[in-house]
Amino acid sequence: MSVRPRDERGAIVVVFAVCLVFVLIPLTALAVDAGNAFQRRREVQSQADLAALAGGAGLPNHSTALDYVAGNLGQNKKIGQVSTAAVSSTTSLNDPLCALRVDGRATVWFINANRVKVCAPGAKVDFGFAGAMGLPDSKTVTAEATVSAGTPGASAEMPFFGVANGCDYGSHLLSQPANVSFDTVTPPNPLALPVTDGANLQQTMTLTGLPTPTYVAQDAVGPAAKITISGNKLASVSRIAFLRGTTLTPQAIEIDKTTSPYTASNGTIDGINVPPSVTSQPGVWWMRVYKPATTTSGSTAQDKKDGWSKETTGGSVNMVPLQVGLDVLSCDGKSDGNFGTLKLPRTSAPSEWVSRNTAQGLESPLSLHVLAGASVASPYCSAAAPGVVVSTATSLQAGTNCVDTDTGLTANDATTGLITGGSDYSGRLDKDTTTGVLQDLGRNGNCGVNKTSSRTSPFGSYLINNDVLSCFMKTGSAPLSTITSSSCTGACVGALDSSIFRSPRFCYAPVLGTKPTSGGSNMYGIVDARPCFITGESPTSSYDAQSTLDATNGLKISNNRVSSIRVIFFNREALPAYGPNVGDYIGVGTPAVQLVK
Numbered sequence: 001m002s003v004r005p006r007d008e009r010g011a012i013v014v015v016f017a018v019c020l021v022f023v024l025i026p027l028t029a030l031a032v033d034a035g036n037a038f039q040r041r042r043e044v045q046s047q048a049d050l051a052a053l054a055g056g057a058g059l060p061n062h063s064t065a066l067d068y069v070a071g072n073l074g075q076n077k078k079i080g081q082v083s084t085a086a087v088s089s090t091t092s093l094n095d096p097l098c099a100l101r102v103d104g105r106a107t108v109w110f111i112n113a114n115r116v117k118v119c120a121p122g123a124k125v126d127f128g129f130a131g132a133m134g135l136p137d138s139k140t141v142t143a144e145a146t147v148s149a150g151t152p153g154a155s156a157e158m159p160f161f162g163v164a165n166g167c168d169y170g171s172h173l174l175s176q177p178a179n180v181s182f183d184t185v186t187p188p189n190p191l192a193l194p195v196t197d198g199a200n201l202q203q204t205m206t207l208t209g210l211p212t213p214t215y216v217a218q219d220a221v222g223p224a225a226k227i228t229i230s231g232n233k234l235a236s237v238s239r240i241a242f243l244r245g246t247t248l249t250p251q252a253i254e255i256d257k258t259t260s261p262y263t264a265s266n267g268t269i270d271g272i273n274v275p276p277s278v279t280s281q282p283g284v285w286w287m288r289v290y291k292p293a294t295t296t297s298g299s300t301a302q303d304k305k306d307g308w309s310k311e312t313t314g315g316s317v318n319m320v321p322l323q324v325g326l327d328v329l330s331c332d333g334k335s336d337g338n339f340g341t342l343k344l345p346r347t348s349a350p351s352e353w354v355s356r357n358t359a360q361g362l363e364s365p366l367s368l369h370v371l372a373g374a375s376v377a378s379p380y381c382s383a384a385a386p387g388v389v390v391s392t393a394t395s396l397q398a399g400t401n402c403v404d405t406d407t408g409l410t411a412n413d414a415t416t417g418l419i420t421g422g423s424d425y426s427g428r429l430d431k432d433t434t435t436g437v438l439q440d441l442g443r444n445g446n447c448g449v450n451k452t453s454s455r456t457s458p459f460g461s462y463l464i465n466n467d468v469l470s471c472f473m474k475t476g477s478a479p480l481s482t483i484t485s486s487s488c489t490g491a492c493v494g495a496l497d498s499s500i501f502r503s504p505r506f507c508y509a510p511v512l513g514t515k516p517t518s519g520g521s522n523m524y525g526i527v528d529a530r531p532c533f534i535t536g537e538s539p540t541s542s543y544d545a546q547s548t549l550d551a552t553n554g555l556k557i558s559n560n561r562v563s564s565i566r567v568i569f570f571n572r573e574a575l576p577a578y579g580p581n582v583g584d585y586i587g588v589g590t591p592a593v594q595l596v597k
Contacts (some may be wrong), residue, residue, distance in 0.1 A: 036125055037141055040141050047078055047120050048119070048144055052069070052116060052146060052595065054071070055116045059116060059149035059593075060399070062088065066086060069116075080124035080140075081104065081122070084105075086105060086107070087108065104122055106120055111146070112584075113398055113584075114398065114399070114585045115147070117144060117597075118145050118146075119143075122141065123140065123141055145595060145597065146597040148582065148593070149593045150582040150584050151585050151586045151589065152575065152577075153531065153582075154367070154368075154583030156504075156506055157362055158358060158507040158532070159344055159354050160342070161341075161510045161511065162512070162530055163514065164512065164514075169485065170539065171567070171568045205234060206232045207288075207309055207319065208231050209320060211230055215323035215324065218325035219280055220279045226274070228268055229289070230267060231267070231309075232267070233291075234265065234267065234268065234289065235266045237290065238258075239254055239257065239290035240254070240255050240288075241289075242275075242286070244285065253277050260272075260273050260275070278322075279324055285321070285322045286320065287320040290306070290308050291309075341406040342357075343405060344391065346363045354413040355413045355416035355422060357417070358413065358414070359418070359421055365398045366396035367398045367583060367584035368403075369389070369584070369587040370529065370587030374513055374526060375513055376514065376527070377513075380524060388402045388525075389401050398584055401526050402526075403523065404522075405512075411561040415560075415561045418562060419562070429534075430463075431464075431504045432455065433448040433454065433466045435453050437497060437499045438472075441474070443476075443543075447503065448466040449548070465503070465505060466553055468537050468553065469500075469505075469537055469568055469570075470541050470546060472496045472499060472500040473497075474494075474495060475491065477545075480538075480568060484539060484570045487571075488574060493573050495574045498579035498580070501579040503533075505533055506532075506533055507531070507534065508532065508586065509530050509532050511529060512525075513525065529586045531570055531572050533567070533568050535553055535554045535568055536549050536551070537554075550566060554567070577590060577592060579592075
């Protein structure tokens with residue numbers, strides 16, 4: 001006998017109805033509420049972004065920035081917001097979504113002079129179904145945005161500086177003063193021993209160089225103070241003079257072969273012991289030699305005369321320059337403009353500050369800014385004065401505008417910072433040549449000398465970036481002189497492509513109002529900032545027709561150290577308004593505002 005199965009269709013309908021009422025409809029309702037909250041959150045985030053960008057346009061003036069934020073919020077009020085007013089806070093807001101203000105207003109936090117964080121006012125979202133289920137019937141959503149007002153390329157600031165009435169536009173050579181023209185170094189005290197007798201000049205003697213070494217350390221003694229001179233007809237030299245200029249002056253020191261022995265031949269004078277009275281005074285000394293009269297049979301009339309080697313031969317200086325102490329790189333031919341080293345501190349050892357700043361850029365949060373009121377007429381500053389910002393090794397400050405200096409960029413620091421690097425960092429130029437530039441103009445995108453992408457090797461096994469400035473000019477036929485004037489109009493404005501900010505040869509150099517004296521005696525306000533580029537190109541060079549002032553693209557090496565750097569300073573108006581590597585605003589030009597969070 002068979003049993004007929006029960007009809008369960010009615011039970012299924014009941015179960016479905018229960019699920020619909022108690023599960024599916026509530027879930028759908030919650031999804032609607034969550035969707036509304038998510039959409040409102042997106043709207044408030046957009047509001048925060050726009051308000052922060054508006055505020056960034058007012059930086060570094062915080063009062064102006066706050067007004068801009070409030071005005072923008074008012075124009076973009078969202079449903080559920082009680083107020084669009086904004087209040088400035090000096091307290092760090094650690095809540096990633098911003099702590100909600102009881103009064104519903106926005107909070108604006110100025111992280112530093114160039115960065116602002118906006119916490120948008122909370123927007124209440126009413127839920128339609130959540131309350132009926134015993135859940136909160138509303139939710140307040142908020143959002144935050146942070147912007148930075150900066151200068152494209154400012155992160156490439158160099159620790160050397162220009163002077164407002166010296167080397168701050170065009171092409172300049174930073175060189176060892178022992179090899180080229182230099183700012184005259186005057187001893188702190190007059191030297192008492194003049195060069196005596198010898199009214200005649202020895203026409204036949206010539207001096208050609210200091211092969212080993214080209215300089216001696218300050219206060220060197222013993223073997224470290226010995227040098228060799230090369231030249232012609234030097235065998236009878238009996239005295240040697242060290243002078244502070246290229247003419248015979250009372251500021252000189254003599255040594256005599258009988259009391260300070262050396263070995264002389266026609267081609268060299270070896271084992272010259274530089275006296276302590278010279279090694280104790282750093283800077284450039286010039287050397288001349290004295291030859292007594294001789295009555296040797298067959299001698300020329302000139303050989304029978306006593307006298308000092310000539311000052312010049314054929315229009316060239318016939319005196320050997322000796323550098324005492326670390327050789328500095330200075331602006332050639334300028335008595336009123338000297339490249340020097342900014343004493344910009346780091347948390348590392350002071351001996352590494354210059355080389356690390358050159359290679360790695362300034363250590364965050366330290367950044368540089370023009371000092372309001374600083375000028376050629378008022379070049380100095382005091383740490384205690386209003387508006388002055390000074391950094392120390394224990395307190396690195398954004399917007400540093402008052403700095404101390406050394407009066408030169410040493411060759412050792414330049415070599416380490418630009419090429420060799422240190423134990424845990426690479427040299428600034430130890431990078432590939434920039435590629436992918438201005439492809440839309442049909443260029444091959446390689447910015448090396450002669451439009452190549454290869455590195456150059458002026459320093460043994462070290463290969464360094466070989467970019468030239470003309471590669472970044474948008475107009476291939478435009479010479480570099482288009483952008484190197486203090487006035488920038490017409491073709492000069494925006495003449496450079498934004499890819500220039502990616503080149504390690506691009507730099508920014510602060511400009512001081514006066515040539516500094518010895519380091520530590522004064523503090524100087526930054527009066528301007530100048531974009532610069534390390535290259536050996538001439539002012540007439542263009543991308544289509546490259547021409548150079550040297551064969552090593554601006555960087556020369558001697559005795560395993562940087563002996564000269566050729567730098568082109570150009571007008572900042574030639575730079576694009578936006579680009580990569582945006583650093584803190586340096587106080588000149590229009591700041592580039594960008595979202596950073």
